[in-house]
Amino acid sequence: MIRKILKWSGIIIGTVLLLALISYSFVSYRISGRMNKHYQFAAEQIPIPADSVSIAHGRHLTLIKGCTECHGDNMAGGLMADDFPLGRLAAPNLTRGAGGIGARYGTQDWLRTLRHGVAPDGRPLLLMPSHEFTVLSQTDLADIVAYCRQLPAVDQTMPSTKVGPVIRVMAYLDKLPLLPVEKINHDAPIVKTADTTEGVALGKYLSISCSNCHRSDMKGGDPLAPGQPPVPNITASGEPGRWTKEEFFRTLRTGITPAGRQLKSENMPWTMTARYTDKELSSLYQYLHSLE
Ligand code: HEC
Ligand code: HEC
Incomplete structure (x- = not known):
């Protein structure tokens, strides 16, 4: 009986491993094909300042x-x-x-x-x-x-x-x-101007840097990689929606949340958000608070 079970578990494990290997080879082959592709785009020129x-x-x-x-x-x-x-x-x-x-x-x-x-x-x-x-x-x-x-x-x-x-x-x-x-939409022309005054429009423009992780609706979702924390909702309906502007600033500049939790910079890049100016953080705060 034991031998039979062992034999069957061996066959099942072997089959699972083989299937995993075949699927991985397929995935790896497809990704290599995409990485080895070559692209051509029309050259673009803009004046570069020197001041x-x-x-x-x-x-x-x-x-x-x-x-x-x-x-x-x-x-x-x-x-x-x-x-x-x-x-x-x-x-x-x-x-x-x-x-x-x-x-x-x-x-x-x-x-x-x-x-x-x-x-x-x-x-x-x-x-x-x-x-x-x-x-x-x-x-x-x-x-x-x-x-x-x-x-x-x-x-x-x-x-x-x-x-x-x-x-x-x-x-x-x-x-x-x-x-x-x-x-990327490669046909889109260069954005001529962006709003640079403090407010929701500037906050939205800056939030592109958060969207890879917090998603484009800023509502977060599943962890970005195995072993990482889930990505929180940072709109008005999430936890930071209840924070004052000072608490939001402190979190993005020190990584310490109002509840006293230290965020790891490997998960949430607060060493990057610490570099935002007051005007930029304030605009992000206003934009995130404008989202439900
Ligand atoms: C998340 C990490 C990351 C960030 C953020 C990032 N880069 Fe890169 N960058 C890379 C990696 C990785 C490569 C090499 C990719 C490759 O060779 O396939 C690269 C390649 C480049 C190249 C092409 C170099 C070459 O081999 O011809 C330039 C230019 C560049 N980055 C500029 C920038 C600038 C400017 C910024 C900010 C506006 C930036 N990068 C932000 C990771 C990053
Ligand atoms: C590389 C991915 C990544 C980027 C980019 C990123 N975040 Fe995060 N952020 C996270 C993760 C993951 C957490 C949760 C960390 C944890 O729970 O330990 C988090 C947490 C936060 C928190 C705390 C939320 C809470 O409920 O405690 C705020 C606020 C926040 N991020 C704002 C931003 C803003 C604003 C930007 C863009 C300027 C941004 N993040 C960019 C991944 C990212």
């Missing part, structure tokens, strides 16, 4: 849009992950130094990466959130490029990115923006 106010604004944008969280504070490259199930995820060196892309990038190359999610050779950029940057206004795009172009040169060659099984499966299930190029 110190625009460059300082560009620096601010690289902080609040998370560029420095991935590419490093000096933008000379950063390792986002390097372990087995995830893979090796490296954000490249953007300076003019050896191993950096700065020296060979023209305005059209910067715009192609930020607006279309592809490298100058047409290769789709992996995990680089261009679907958030494509909706930035022309002024914001120009200021980011102005800042990036004058970064001090740093010599650093980053390793190439190797996407592991967890990322492949999550990308296949559309749980992770591995290929932002697929999420």
